[in-house]
Amino acid sequence: MSAAPLDSKQEILERIRKAVDSVGNRAAEYAAIPREYRREGAMAAEAKMELFAARLYDYGTSVYRCTTAQIADAVAQALSARRRTGIVVAHGVPASWLPENFEFVEDDGLSYTALDASNGVLTGCELAVAFTGTIILRHGPGQPRRAVTLVPDYHLCVVRAQQVAETLPEAIRRVEEFRSTPLTTISGPSATSDIEMTRVKGVHGPRTLDVVLVS
Amino acid sequence: MNVTLFITCYNDTLFPATGKAVVAVLERLGHTVDFPQAQTCCGQMHYNTGYQNDARHMMMHFLKVFRDAEIVCVPSASCVAMMREHFPKMAAAMPDAAVGRDVTAMLPRVYEFCELLVDKLRSVDTGATFPHTVTLHSTCHSLRGTKIGERPLQLLRAVRGLSYVELPQADQCCGFGGTFSIKNADVSAALLSDKVRAILDTQAEVCTAVDNSCLMHIGGALSRQRAGVRCLHLAEILASTSGEPA
Amino acid sequence: MSVRVGKAAEAPTFAQAARGMLGNAQLRHNVRHATDVIRARRAHAVGETADWQQLRDSARAIKDHVLRHLDTYLEQFETACKAAGGxxxxxxxxxxxxTAIVDIIRSHGGTEVIKVKTMTSDETGLNPALEAAGITPIETDLADLIIQLGADKPSHIVVPALHRNKAEIRRLFMEKMQLPELGERAEDLAGAARRYLRERFLRVPVGLSGANFAIAESGSLCVVESEGNGRMCLSLxxxxxxxxxxxxxxxxxxxLEVFLQLLGRSATGERMNPYNSIWSGVTAGDGPQEFHVVLLDNGRTGVLTEPETRPTLACIRCGACLNICPVYRQTGGHAYGSxxxxPIGAILTPQLQSMKHSQSLPFASTLCGACYEVCPVKIDIPEILLHLRNKVVKSGGAPLAERLAMRFAARAFKNGGRLESAQKLVRIAQKPYVHSGSIERLPGMLANWTQFRDLAAVPAESFRQWWAARQNKEKK
Known part of the structure; x- marks a missing residue:
């Protein structure tokens, strides 16, 4: 191919300009796009939490509901239930969440092999969506690295009531300011239906996801 | 009411009994029927096979023949779907804006046979008697093209003596698809075999629908298999009486 | 210019290929089962929403808007992506x-690349190109891995290996992964894939992906997936x-608030697919520190040219139209040669190739309309099929016998008198073939009908003749 990259770009843009009549005010046109779908939730706080918890149960996630003061106890309960004596702690997790008598390893740039060999990871989250049972993780400075939430086989995530939005549009609006940082959304554990449409839970990501839901 | 009948080209040629049944039902309900001899075809076969230019001429002819009709009755959901979905687009692509106006003026007067009975004439009970077990194939164009929905079932339910059995997966295409049945005969036959199996499983004596095209396809297979199940257009069931059974 | 869609240009016609597929009982059983399952899941997930139609309307309006201003949005994307370090x-x-991709991998001395499901790379034939350059592509989506290990072809947009059953997959894994003790359950097979790929995820330094969405304002990409292999390839x-x-x-x-609600429900019947990854350029201390985006035309600007076909490009590759399609359900994906x-393949493949190849595909549909009904971005696929059929006919692509038959019919439909004459002609022509009011064998093209079905003979009296006789009687 003799053409320089710039030529390809120009040619593609030229083809587009020839193909479409893109006159008209783009911003005004965009603003006029109909958006009649549900953009605001209508649920009371407790109903919203119930729905979120129900969705998580539906995905096979264990949910530990507690108050702020009880987070460390709930973490201990979850770890014990999964027979974990220790776990990796991602960036952004406050010390107050960590119960005594467990071994916690700070993520100070652990290697992939170390993460792979670990017993799991404890993280917070940025937001959650009740209607779809979704957890949104934000990465970047002061936040859990993507690898830390992915390579370990067990993910314990703390979600606080004020982080739970009812609908996806509400969550998207709340997380919009972070649109340039990496985001991961998690709706239940990894899954595949590639073999005879039999749903197998847990493929490459953490095969078990538990949630501490703080009211 | 004065009803002008658009019989459609294939009913005219292959299924005159359906036309006669439509006339019988409408006259029995006290309406007068008119049949313009100049009528031909809505253009569906040509349009769907890729001959849009030919279809355009047929549309123009239809508009001319039925210009003054008060109510146009069409015993074929797929032809009605053709008019509603494609006439406006064909007209819009023509230089003469008058054609578009003609189409806009025409379409609200076009009724599929069941729509005419249920919505316009409010005659769900047509006074029919048909003492047989019947199943209904919901044709694609009655479901998705014209959205006739439950109307055929409403009409069937009012028929005396009729025992209705639901067809499993009634909304699945029978595989006709016009020239598809010729161009992709193997796939068409595979679809047809599913449809026939479902019909036979119902143990019905008669399979009905609002499109003779699908019934010609299904009936062709039932006949080939000597299955002993009849295919009848819904109009023929509605025309049936104890004195003149279908 | 070498626009190509995999090997679609060399594929046999749909009717020819379909004939072979129809004889494969295993394939048909698998396809039927898979499409039944996904359809039921989709219906349930869509039923949970109260605003499905409104979401579809918005999605389509957004896509239409983007396509009208694609040049501007692409440049905006480029600027933002570069600013973020991409x-x-x-x-x-x-x-x-x-070539661009091979060059990038070579500049790092890479000999392997981990890939997350990207149909676009199948379209460009990337894997053979990588192999020719001495680079081993490792497919990491379970279905893609099954396809790759079996030197097979994908048969579905979302579940590409649905034509393979468990026993076949087990045999393949036992052989290719050297696992003589492998269990029989789907869980065992998924577990084998996890172990097989994990070592590669942790080791291979170059990842390759497609994207479900590219966000112009932030220069971000979004990849939607279920297994976690995507997150692995995108972040390790x-x-x-x-x-x-x-x-x-x-x-x-x-x-994203529109599309993420539509895609998971349409594709796999999930409220939301398990994982979405969204990122922009590079992030210090987290994920790949070098990031390239290759923006591909490959015939897309041609599809853009006609307003009638432009909506084809709104497709978000959910596969709902495949699952609902009565034709696909019988043949599976391989018959489409692409x-x-x-349905989406039937309109997309020929168009990408400027209608030079795959001309039988627009006819591979009964026009039942189910695809349009389920499409999350409201692509009126039947309408586009009809448009493409018209193009094939106009360019002389229809068989001669068909053209003659259509001309005969068109003349007959000019007025009532001509139609009546044609009816009489047909009545004479059918005579040698009619036995007891039925036709069981016809010559030429029409043999395709009588091969499988009888045809009721044209009756002695048409409706118009009956009507005319009735009118005459009344006058008397």
Whole structure:
């Protein structure tokens, strides 16, 4: 191919300009796009939490509901239930969440092999969506690295009531300011239906996801 | 009411009994029927096979023949779907804006046979008697093209003596698809075999629908298999009486 | 220019290929089962929403808007992606894209690349190009891995290996992964894939992906997946290359609120697919530190040219139209001769190739309309099929016998008198074939009908004749 990259770009843009009549005010046109779908939730706080918890149960996630003061106890309960004596702690997790008598390893740039060999990871989250049972993780400075939430086989995530939005549009609006940082959304554990449409839970990501839901 | 009948080209040629049944039902309900001899075809076969230019001429002819009709009755959901979905687009692509106006003026007067009975004439009970077990194939164009929905079932339910059995997966295409049945005969036959199996499983004596095209396809297979199940257009069931059974 | 869609240009006609598929009982059983399951899941997930139609309307309006301003949005995307530390390459066709990708991997001395499901790379034939350059592509989506290990072809957009059953997959894994003790359950097979791929995820320094959405305002990409292999490929390697069709652009991050609600429900019947990854350029201390986007045309700007066909580019590759399609359900994906199967494949494949190949595909539909009904971005596929059929006929692509038959019919439909004469002619012509009112064998093209079905003979009296006789009687 003799053409320089710039030529390809120009040619593609030229083809587009020839193909479409893109006159008209783009911003005004965009603003006029109909958006009649549900953009605001209508649920009371407790109903919203119930729905979120129900969705998580539906995905096979264990949910530990507690108050702020009880987070460390709930973490201990979850770890014990999964027979974990220790776990990796991602960036952004406050010390107050960590119960005594467990071994916690700070993520100070652990290697992939170390993460792979670990017993799991404890993280917070940025937001959650009740209607779809979704957890949104934000990465970047002061936040859990993507690898830390992915390579370990067990993910314990703390979600606080004020982080739970009812609908996806509400969550998207709340997380919009972070649109340039990496985001991961998690709706239940990894899954595949590639073999005879039999749903197998847990493929490459953490095969078990538990949630501490703080009211 | 004065009803002008658009019989459609294939009913005219292959299924005159359906036309006669439509006339019988409408006259029995006290309406007068008119049949313009100049009528031909809505253009569906040509349009769907890729001959849009030919279809355009047929549309123009239809508009001319039925210009003054008060109510146009069409015993074929797929032809009605053709008019509603494609006439406006064909007209819009023509230089003469008058054609578009003609189409806009025409379409609200076009009724599929069941729509005419249920919505316009409010005659769900047509006074029919048909003492047989019947199943209904919901044709694609009655479901998705014209959205006739439950109307055929409403009409069937009012028929005396009729025992209705639901067809499993009634909304699945029978595989006709016009020239598809010729161009992709193997796939068409595979679809047809599913449809026939479902019909036979119902143990019905008669399979009905609002499109003779699908019934010609299904009936062709039932006949080939000597299955002993009849295919009848819904109009023929509605025309049936104890004195003149279908 | 070498626009190509995999090997679609060399594929047999749909009717020919379909005939072979119809004889494969295993394939048909698998396809039927898979489509039944996904359809039921989809119906349930869609039923949970109260605003499905409104979401569809918005999605379509956004896509239409983007396509009208695609040049501006692409440039906006490029600027934002570069500002975030990404590099942007433009590829007019398949070869240009493959060359760019090979060059990037070579510049790092890479001999392996981990890939997350990208149909676009199947379209450009990237894997053969990589192999020719001495680079081993490792497919990491379970179905893609099954296809790759079996030297097979994908048969579905979302579940590409649905034509394979468990026993076949087990045999394949036992052989290729050297696992003589492998269990029989789906869980065992998924577990084998996990172990097989994990070592590669942790080791291979170059990742390759496609993207479901490219966000113009932030220069971000979004990859939607279920297994976690996507997250692995997107966040563990040092270098990441994403091959993205130019139609994947959406204007803003906020627009994800529409598409993410539609895609998971339409594709797999999930409220939301398990994982979505969204990122922009590179992030210090987290994920790949070198990131390239290859923006691919490969015939897309041609599809853009006609307003009638332009909505084809709104497709978000959910596969709902395949699952609902009565034709796909019988034949499976391979009959379409293209990586894009089903109704969307029937319109996309021939168009990408400027209607030079795959001309039988627009006719591979009964026009039942089910695809349009389920499409999350409201692409009126039947309408586009009809438009393409018209193009095939206008370019002389229809068989002679058909053209003659259509001409005969068109003349007959000029007025009532001509139709009546034609009816009389047909009545005479059918005589040798009619036995007891029925026709069981016809010559030529029409034999395709009588091969499987009888045909009721044209009755002695047409409706119009009956009517005329009745009128005469009344007058008397």
């Amino acid at each position: 590099k942007v390459h433009w590829a007019r066709d398949a070869d240009e894209a493959n 390697p040092k270098v990441l290359v994403s091959l993205v069709g130019i139609e994947k652009i959406i204007p803003t991050f906020g627009d 990586i894009y199967a089903g």
